[in-house]
Amino acid sequence: MKDQIAALGYDYGAQAIHRPAECNLCGATGRAVVLAQRDRYGYPAIFVVCRRCGLGYLCPRLSATQYAHFYSEVYRPLVSAYHGRRIDAETVQLEQHGYASTLAAFLLPLLPSSPRTILDVGGSTGVVSKVLAERLHAGATVLDPCPGELSVARAAGMETVAGLVEDFDPGERTWDLVLLCQTIDHLLDVRGTLAALRQMLTSDGRAFVDIVDVDVLLRRTGSIERVVKIDHPYYLTRPTTVALFALAGFAIVAERVTDDGHRGFVLAAGQRAEPDWLALEITAAQFLSTLSARRAGELG
Numbered sequence: 001m002k003d004q005i006a007a008l009g010y011d012y013g014a015q016a017i018h019r020p021a022e023c024n025l026c027g028a029t030g031r032a033v034v035l036a037q038r039d040r041y042g043y044p045a046i047f048v049v050c051r052r053c054g055l056g057y058l059c060p061r062l063s064a065t066q067y068a069h070f071y072s073e074v075y076r077p078l079v080s081a082y083h084g085r086r087i088d089a090e091t092v093q094l095e096q097h098g099y100a101s102t103l104a105a106f107l108l109p110l111l112p113s114s115p116r117t118i119l120d121v122g123g124s125t126g127v128v129s130k131v132l133a134e135r136l137h138a139g140a141t142v143l144d145p146c147p148g149e150l151s152v153a154r155a156a157g158m159e160t161v162a163g164l165v166e167d168f169d170p171g172e173r174t175w176d177l178v179l180l181c182q183t184i185d186h187l188l189d190v191r192g193t194l195a196a197l198r199q200m201l202t203s204d205g206r207a208f209v210d211i212v213d214v215d216v217l218l219r220r221t222g223s224i225e226r227v228v229k230i231d232h233p234y235y236l237t238r239p240t241t242v243a244l245f246a247l248a249g250f251a252i253v254a255e256r257v258t259d260d261g262h263r264g265f266v267l268a269a270g271q272r273a274e275p276d277w278l279a280l281e282i283t284a285a286q287f288l289s290t291l292s293a294r295r296a297g298e299l300g
Contacts, residue, residue: 004081054284056235115176122183126153194248210264243275
């Protein structure tokens with residue numbers, strides 16, 4: 001695996017130059033503590049956690065321009081090298097069909113009415129939105145930064161938009177169902193994107209968002225270095241995710257945890273609310289304590 005990753009010739013350390021000025025959740029400055037300095041691929045990725053709210057993130061990280069190049073040229077070859085098998089626009093469709101079917105079984109009974117329009121953010125080849133659109137007889141729009149994968153969605157008859165969601169301007173358009181599937185951890189601005197998606201949702205619509213729950217993965221892997229990866233600028237737990245939803249104006253309708261550590265939420269439009277910052281600081285301290293204990297055990 002190491003040789004295959006090295007053969008890609010991708011120098012992450014030379015490119016990761018963007019340093020977030022503040023925590024994307026609470027806005028704190030100077031409160032981040034370094035907890036890891038290498039990711040699962042072996043790249044020198046600096047992982048920090050905000051002591052005020054518990055949000056984890058990479059600092060420094062790639063810029064928006066660098067991430068656009070990363071997703072179009074590096075991402076699929078990198079994960080292929082890591083897993084030791086080909087992962088591309090063709091093979092990913094097979095994996096996503098199973099995900100889509102499971103999501104449909106969970107999500108569709110929770111919808112108050114049949115959506116006519118779907119927005120799939122980070123939708124790749126459009127497999128998930130296609131499955132849902134066919135079952136709901138709805139039209140789908142797929143937004144993704146990888147033109148090659150979008151070409152598959154376009155060929156399947158879906159509207160496509162190339163680019164990062166942070167740069168997406170929908171104008172006055174809204175959608176009945178907004179999907180952010182296995183994507184939120186890849187965002188460059190989680191808080192801003194959730195607020196924008198809230199505005200793109202119809203008043204009686206629903207959204208689905210799932211996170212890679214760091215707490216769950218830590219219990220399973222036992223090592224933060226096996227959780228951190230350069231394609232995930234952010235690292236969420238249930239408390240930090242709930243806080244971000246509150247700030248964006250989302251109300252949680254239902255949630256689930258899948259076998260691979262993804263925690264999914266069905267959301268409805270709600271009122272924006274301030275999180276309980278004191279409670280978040282307490283859970284952040286507990287999270288940091290857990291990580292420190294694990295690190296001490298590894299070194300011992």
